[in-house]
Amino acid sequence: MGSMTIKDIAKLCGVSVTTVSRALNNYPGINQATKEKIMQVVSENQFIPNNSARNLKRLESNAVAVLVKGISNPFFQPMIGVLEKRIHERKYTFLLQGVNGDEDEIDVALELVLEKKPKGIVFLGGYFCHTQEKLKLLDIPCVIGAVGDIDEKSGRICSCVHVDDVRESYKMVDYLCRMGHTRIAILVASREDMSISAQRLEGYRQALRANGIPVREELICYSTTDADAYNMERGYRDMKRLLASGIDFSVVYAISDTVAVGVCRALKEEGKRVPEDYSVAGFDGLDIASYYIPTITTVRQPVEEMACAVADILFDAIEEHRPAQHRIFEGELLVRESSRRLV
Amino acid sequence: MGSMTIKDIAKLCGVSVTTVSRALNNYPGINQATKEKIMQVVSENQFIPNNSARNLKRLESNAVAVLVKGISNPFFQPMIGVLEKRIHERKYTFLLQGVNGDEDEIDVALELVLEKKPKGIVFLGGYFCHTQEKLKLLDIPCVIGAVGDIDEKSGRICSCVHVDDVRESYKMVDYLCRMGHTRIAILVASREDMSISAQRLEGYRQALRANGIPVREELICYSTTDADAYNMERGYRDMKRLLASGIDFSVVYAISDTVAVGVCRALKEEGKRVPEDYSVAGFDGLDIASYYIPTITTVRQPVEEMACAVADILFDAIEEHRPAQHRIFEGELLVRESSRRLV
DNA sequence: TTGTAAGCGTTATCAA
DNA sequence: TTGATAACGCTTACAA
Numbered sequence A, B: 001m002g003s004m005t006i007k008d009i010a011k012l013c014g015v016s017v018t019t020v021s022r023a024l025n026n027y028p029g030i031n032q033a034t035k036e037k038i039m040q041v042v043s044e045n046q047f048i049p050n051n052s053a054r055n056l057k058r059l060e061s062n063a064v065a066v067l068v069k070g071i072s073n074p075f076f077q078p079m080i081g082v083l084e085k086r087i088h089e090r091k092y093t094f095l096l097q098g099v100n101g102d103e104d105e106i107d108v109a110l111e112l113v114l115e116k117k118p119k120g121i122v123f124l125g126g127y128f129c130h131t132q133e134k135l136k137l138l139d140i141p142c143v144i145g146a147v148g149d150i151d152e153k154s155g156r157i158c159s160c161v162h163v164d165d166v167r168e169s170y171k172m173v174d175y176l177c178r179m180g181h182t183r184i185a186i187l188v189a190s191r192e193d194m195s196i197s198a199q200r201l202e203g204y205r206q207a208l209r210a211n212g213i214p215v216r217e218e219l220i221c222y223s224t225t226d227a228d229a230y231n232m233e234r235g236y237r238d239m240k241r242l243l244a245s246g247i248d249f250s251v252v253y254a255i256s257d258t259v260a261v262g263v264c265r266a267l268k269e270e271g272k273r274v275p276e277d278y279s280v281a282g283f284d285g286l287d288i289a290s291y292y293i294p295t296i297t298t299v300r301q302p303v304e305e306m307a308c309a310v311a312d313i314l315f316d317a318i319e320e321h322r323p324a325q326h327r328i329f330e331g332e333l334l335v336r337e338s339s340r341r342l343v
Numbered sequence C: 001t002t003g004t005a006a007g008c009g010t011t012a013t014c015a016a
Numbered sequence D: 001t002t003g004a005t006a007a008c009g010c011t012t013a014c015a016a
Helices: A006-013 A017-024 A032-044 A051-057 A076-089 A105-117 A132-138 A165-178 A196-209 A230-245 A255-267 A287-291 A301-318 B005-015 B019-022 B032-044 B051-057 B076-089 B105-116 B132-138 B165-178 B196-210 B231-245 B255-267 B288-290 B303-320
Strands: A063-069 A091-098 A121-126 A142-147 A160-161 A184-188 A220-222 A252-254 A279-281 A298-300 A327-328 A330-335 B064-067 B091-099 B120-124 B144-145 B159-163 B184-188 B220-222 B251-254 B277-281 B298-300 B324-330 B332-334
Touching: A006 A017, A006 A032, A006 A165, A017 A032, A032 B144, A051 A184, A051 B051, A051 B064, A051 B120, A063 A076, A063 A105, A076 A091, A076 A121, A076 A301, A091 A105, A091 B091, A105 A121, A105 A132, A105 B051, A142 A330, A142 B032, A160 A165, A160 A298, A160 A301, A165 A184, A165 A196, A165 A252, A165 A279, A165 A298, A184 A196, A184 A230, A220 A230, A230 A255, A230 B288, A252 A255, A255 A279, A255 B288, A287 B231, A287 B255, A287 B332, A298 B324, A301 A327, B005 B019, B019 B032, B032 B303, B064 B076, B064 B105, B076 B091, B076 B120, B076 B303, B105 B120, B105 B132, B120 B303, B144 B255, B144 B277, B159 B165, B159 B303, B165 B184, B165 B196, B165 B332, B184 B231, B196 B231, B220 B231, B220 B332, B231 B251, B251 B255, B255 B277, B255 B288
Parallel strands: A063 A091, A063 A121, A121 A142, A142 A160, A160 A327, A184 A220, A184 A252, A252 A279, B064 B091, B064 B120, B120 B144, B144 B159, B159 B324, B184 B220, B184 B251, B251 B277
Antiparallel strands: A298 A330, B298 B332
């Protein structure tokens, strides 16, 4: 049978729809006995309230939405976990929604706001270059997590939490230089990328310059596609290509730890030892970087702390009406087995 | 200003709401000029239709929902990717929703059905032991992906696509036995688990029996918590514990490849070589298993094919009204560097 | 080709 | 403590 409505329940209980609604929503000022009776009929008939009708009528909800572009990115997994926990602790409903690669996250958010009326939104992933005008339309507290810099004007509307990708990347490359490396290959995303990949590349350039090492374009290896720029296969493929090219280098710095894993495997298969023949470095500080053999030198982003900050800032804005905040976290250079001093 | 409605647009254009609705929904029988004018006003004012109102009124949508319990499980990532692609190809809207660990997936689905009226649902993850009664309430085509066996009666209502976890696990353990191993440690989920972990353990028991090897309870290592039963840290921790216990074994069979990674790392740190000192085997056939050093012996589940089957079965049910189907896929034993014959 | 008006299932307002 | 009733923003007969 085509699912019950609140009216059917009202009829079955011999009360009005208002009373049923009150029972359903735990409103005060309703007779305990009436309420119990209603709730029993509700569960006997497995009645489920229609959320569309609720959302349509309700002026506000108690939800916080998390929109993730690239939900398969392992970097976001601990973030999502922490966010879920925090949001629940604060007695909000946690709304997780994936954003397709070809969708505009703000458009998705705008629809969501009309539909579900969340109290706040967290954006994870994506590029995030939106006009302030569009951001203003959102009109509820927003925090962007771990997407690198956003432009200054937008920053007054949206909070953001991230590491300084240029600086952290600089840290890594500077370390490699100090270890005596001068021919440092880097695996970045596509040439068109304007996001974290571009920033990490900028850090690379700055560090080389600061160490008096010329930037050699042939050592910058761009991904041909944007889709798989961050996976193991990509690192594997490009590493094999790099080795075959005969280009000389002593260390490979990969845009992410997953790519670094592919790099290590390719080296292994070509009979090269890490770090004896080539050093390898990654970025992010994923679990796999510390469980791989060899463990992989990386820059750890403090994901859990960052996720906590995202939540705190959002709730500050929701509950205390605090203005947008920007928190930049310090990454941690983790020197591990995959890199060594060049003698 | 508090967001426009279709009425405002109608007023601005000097037409009725019906006409606006027609323009918005690409209905036939509307003057091209009127339509263009309306669409211009719509975009000038950045009008966004309210989905709650739409869903409330509409008798059906064109969406297919994918509900994932444990969205961070790397096993589901390629599945989700393929599903998204297939669903889009068929011109359906792809709805991805996470289900919290403590939520009942059917309850979530029931709400969703009322709210969004999808044409079909895919369930990934979770345990899936629901009464047929409850499943019947859903009343739209459902496919359960990769969750192992569901009980027979439910099977008439829901389709399912999976590998035979008992048989595949048997395959792995039988292989290990044939390689001369008799002391095979296994890392499974918690004692209470009734899902894939229990089935893989059953396959282990059967294979040992078939090979005339007694099942030794001390070689069965249960996870203390259910939450992290499948991650690297868990494998690492339990492996260290197992080594410290002094229990004798020649191979460790982990419930998943991620756990196997943790196992390998722990062995490495204790100065043990894989496979010379201990063999290691995993399950699932994740990318990392083929990129790890050593590459990890595993049973590959044909995820992409399985995801395609999920989609095909669902669309068969939606468009051709075909009854529930069950497809059991064959896993593939991948013998790799992490295991060896015991001499 | 366009408009009028009746719902969709709920919550909010007000009165009883 | 309860109930009538008017919205919420949209789609869809049906009428013009």
